[in-house]
Amino acid sequence: MIHAYRNNGYNIVLDVNSGSVHVVDDIVFDLTGPVEEALTARFGSGDITAPDAEGYDDSVLCTELVSELSGKNPELVSKYGSDDLKDAISDILELRRSEVLYTDDVYENYVEEFKERDTVVKALCLNIAHDCNLRCKYCFADEGEYHGRRALMTEEVGKAALDFLIKNSGGRRNLEVDFFGGEPLLNWDVVKKIVEYGRSIEKEHDKNFRFTLTTNGTLLNDEILEFANKEMGNIVLSIDGRKEVNDKMRPMRGGQGTYDQIVPKFQKVAESRHQLRYFVRGTFTHNNLDFCEDVKHLADLGFKQISVEPVVAKPEDWYAIKDEDIPYLCEQYDELAKFYLQRHKEGKGFNFFHFNIDLEGGPCVAKRLSGCGSGCEYLGVTPWGDLYPCHQFVGNEDFIMGNVFDGITRPDIRKMFKESNVYSRPECQKCFARYYCSGGCAANAYNFNGDINTTYQTGCELQRKRIECAIMIKAALAE
Amino acid sequence: MKHVKTLATRNLKESMKKGGCGECQTSCQSACKTSCTVGNQSCEQATK
Numbered sequence: 001m002i003h004a005y006r007n008n009g010y011n012i013v014l015d016v017n018s019g020s021v022h023v024v025d026d027i028v029f030d031l032t033g034p035v036e037e038a039l040t041a042r043f044g045s046g047d048i049t050a051p052d053a054e055g056y057d058d059s060v061l062c063t064e065l066v067s068e069l070s071g072k073n074p075e076l077v078s079k080y081g082s083d084d085l086k087d088a089i090s091d092i093l094e095l096r097r098s099e100v101l102y103t104d105d106v107y108e109n110y111v112e113e114f115k116e117r118d119t120v121v122k123a124l125c126l127n128i129a130h131d132c133n134l135r136c137k138y139c140f141a142d143e144g145e146y147h148g149r150r151a152l153m154t155e156e157v158g159k160a161a162l163d164f165l166i167k168n169s170g171g172r173r174n175l176e177v178d179f180f181g182g183e184p185l186l187n188w189d190v191v192k193k194i195v196e197y198g199r200s201i202e203k204e205h206d207k208n209f210r211f212t213l214t215t216n217g218t219l220l221n222d223e224i225l226e227f228a229n230k231e232m233g234n235i236v237l238s239i240d241g242r243k244e245v246n247d248k249m250r251p252m253r254g255g256q257g258t259y260d261q262i263v264p265k266f267q268k269v270a271e272s273r274h275q276l277r278y279f280v281r282g283t284f285t286h287n288n289l290d291f292c293e294d295v296k297h298l299a300d301l302g303f304k305q306i307s308v309e310p311v312v313a314k315p316e317d318w319y320a321i322k323d324e325d326i327p328y329l330c331e332q333y334d335e336l337a338k339f340y341l342q343r344h345k346e347g348k349g350f351n352f353f354h355f356n357i358d359l360e361g362g363p364c365v366a367k368r369l370s371g372c373g374s375g376c377e378y379l380g381v382t383p384w385g386d387l388y389p390c391h392q393f394v395g396n397e398d399f400i401m402g403n404v405f406d407g408i409t410r411p412d413i414r415k416m417f418k419e420s421n422v423y424s425r426p427e428c429q430k431c432f433a434r435y436y437c438s439g440g441c442a443a444n445a446y447n448f449n450g451d452i453n454t455t456y457q458t459g460c461e462l463q464r465k466r467i468e469c470a471i472m473i474k475a476a477l478a479e
Numbered sequence: 480m481k482h483v484k485t486l487a488t489r490n491l492k493e494s495m496k497k498g499g500c501g502e503c504q505t506s507c508q509s510a511c512k513t514s515c516t517v518g519n520q521s522c523e524q525a526t527k
Contacts, residue, residue, distance in 0.1 A: 019491040028482045091480045114499050123505045309509055363520045364498025365491040373505030441508055478486055
């Protein structure tokens, strides 16, 4: 399977199953589809390992393909001439011979075996406060309350959560703990006590806690920042971008905007962390489809780690992204990719979370295909200690999996999540992006379709576009 | 090759040989937590 696309003047051919990326000229770009079709007609697959292809001489095959394609696609001959055609097909067959083009998906059985492994819990999202001092219009957490009661996590529950994590983490040393909400700074003393407890027990268990904090920033002060810089591996700072955009969707309880008070605080956080290990994170909605302007604004404010992401909302919500918005949003990603490159070339580069892609490193194929880890390796914890598959499921009591005191009492839910991967989602089979999204978000799939083994199509459309841009950026930076 | 420039990438098929240790972080499409998107995640084996 290949995915060939043009972006920002680059012709890119992604060999989906090997992960190889080829930047090609027009003639190869025009030929990759027809050649794959011709190979599949002959061998049942374009893959070099297709049974009938073994031992087939490439020079003979090349001559035959030129002849065949000249008959079927005479416009290619008139456009490029038969010599260039032969030359280009020869290059294509060389890529195929090197198993970096037209490769087959050989991973399904392998991932099925991988799925059977004993999983351990690696990460917890602690909903330290089901309460918030803001009234963000799009809050999936129901303005902090998660469709339930207002509550703060106690020190006892927090400590029990860390004990549960250690007990269920097997031999894994690094353990992630997110302080999430609502607004975690409304319960800051308990955050500090949980961190201190974690530090006091990690050595004896040969563990290393990586704590992180997600905050709206309004309550940040120097004392909190000092503690966070010492203890938090990452800090996520919520801001949507331009003042009018941010203040429309992220007001205080009384309706006042938050932009003016959070921007200087966030700039201080970013500088104090040497522009590393943090993200300013915004949400765009139907009301600011020109979100590229918000990213530019955040970059102009001096932030180097930026994420601005599409809202996930019910279709009837007034701010929900609509299907007809998608083409414009894709143009925005294109514009953003150009801006991103321009800033890098000027020495004023920044990272955009959804353009971050590691082609040379990155995880193995087992990880890429086996899902995000929610429900088995990653769990959400409510203030009173209930366990959910992830923070996005909190509040839907059908998904309570147990609690931090008694452990997992619903192994059937864990099994359902563990078995959910790229191959359990039919839509992923024909999608080129599956090795970069791991099948997408189970919570989105459930919320839109009532089944975690489905896909949220609006999210998928935007994800594919982001991956195309991210790969194009790699091609441009490689020049 | 005259017509093609191939970028350096990790070969996914090769990654079957030493992969699957399960040591990597969980992943999320959103930066609302610390996890990376899958495509950008560090392989714990590479960082050892």
